[in-house]
Amino acid sequence: MPTATTAGHRYYELWDPMPDDVREGARRFATVQALNELVGVLQYVEWLDRAPSHTRRQMLMAKIQDEVGHGHVVARVAEDLGMPREQILVDYLEGRLKIHNIFHYSFQTWEELGPGLLLTNSAAIQQFQSLAKGVYLPYSRALRKVEREESFHYQHALDLTHEILTHGDATQRRRVQQGFELWLPRILAYLGPPDTDTLHGNRMWQVGMKPDGNDAVRQAWLTKIIPVFRKLGVHVDPSLVSQAPSGEWQFAQPDWAATKKIIANGGPSSQRRLDYVRRVLDRNAGYRRALRGVA
């Protein structure tokens, strides 16, 4: 018996009998998300010791801690479904799991950080709000906790961007503009290939794990975030993204072949991320055993 039934879907707790596709899907979603939280955070860690004021450093450290916290809550969901947390990072190192395209890059300047984070956070919020409607309740609860923290990250990113646009000089403000233009196509790609025509054939949609298609999430995200950038004073060039009279957003299709290569550890920081994870796992293995008291 499922725990509850609404709108044609059944909702499941961990110990409810459930279709294999739901269990498998939930494990895969939680596993992939855990990996991306745990590795994606390294992008921000690289900037922690350059955060330029006491409060900034506190806020960035809070964000880093939260991201690892997101990794933790979804890793717990995955563990309960049979995916041990160590295995997630090992599978990444051994090529069985991949991180999203956006985490294969590093921020080149402090000014790029604000718009990059703002785009990433808002897209993640949009996606989590959608996935939280899914039928596996422990994952939905984890996502709601994550979402609440993402709203702090969103405000933090807005603040970072606003600070430079208001108080920075012309060069610094221009780098914010460039950061926006650099990251927008990456996030468009991050939200996945067009699926309007294929969504209903997607098994995860059928079992209620993927409530919305990539296009719906992408459109909803653009509707929210583009006005935010305009209000900040960032120029949104129509060649990047523009809104049709119907309200639909149009944009240059990401280069999906190139995106695929990046995801296959072919991005500028792919090797650096792998090296970092391998290094911390190796050097801390003994301490981890001491902490757990298990050889």
Place this chain on the structure above:
Amino acid sequence: MPKVPTDDPNIYEVFAQSGQSTGLNHVGSLVSPRPEFAWHLAKETYGRRDDLVNLWVTRRADLIVSEPADRGLLAAKTRMPHRQPGFPTARRRDRSSAPVASADPQADRAVADDPAGHRRPDDEATTARRDLGAARGPELSDLWLALADDLFVLGNRLGAHITDYIDLEEALAVGSIGQEAVAHAGTILLLCGFDQAAVDAWFFDRRHEQWQVSRALERVLDWPSLVAGGLLIAAAVTVLADETLGLEPGAAHLPPIAAIRQEQQVHLEHWRRLAQALTTWPETAAEFGLVHARVTEYGGDLFGAVPQGIASGALPTGPAPVAQLHERLAALIEQDGVPTSRLPASPQQRAVGRGGSALAESLNRGRSVRDGYAAGVFR
């Protein structure tokens, strides 16, 4: 301190959920002579009226519960306001209502250099007062200022180690300890009469040669040395907080010091548990012993601050009882149960401007973004 509330195995706590959109709520307790009765008794006791979707029962003896004294530690919103979504928003609002900063970087520098508005760490008067103070020995505020350097450096190291992935729960604890250490460093300066801009100038514009970081933190770069260093700094802050709290009971500066003490006590206990684990685990015992010996050997300077001639602000004045504080630190370290302490018998003076090239490099990195901007841009 959190505790197990009972050893009576027959008492059960009951949690019920009445709709999918609400969480489980604690609804009461019951006594069941046998575990296999407990859930059924709970259903009869607490589930007679509502349509429940979930009913959970657990032994009270299996719980670990907070006590009223833990409430301060649980008040996360109050303790760490910078983690709230409203915090950056309020920052922007406050700032836009403040006078508009000049677009000319030189003019901004002039504002920042105004001694009336900002305390600066490197003016001549300070140097003169430092020489005067050196002859007299450090005051309590000197000891606090030096520990603020330690806390700032340690907090930042911990921040970088959140992603060291010893384990995920441990990573989160390290994140909190790091943020609190950095927060405490700032609070100490505020207590010494700094404003927020001066706090930033102190931690970001001061040259490496002016820092007084304890030698104990010189090579705190891996996990065992972080545990040993964290343990030592938390112990030192606890000792100095106790001393300060005992001097002028009821004074206005005491609540922030008491809050620092309470959080550092938690840090101390956290590091103690880890030090115990590393000491008793055969695979790590020898290495941790060596690291702990080195860190404690260098920790003799924790109360050996060189006076800086900074007014004590809200903190009590008068010479600090350095030797006694050092003794109390040694006594506290004894309680760690780690057999390798090599804390010197008497206090050593801190070396100003040392701290190794790793420290210099990290302080320089800390300035790299800031130096490209006009003064006053970053808050």
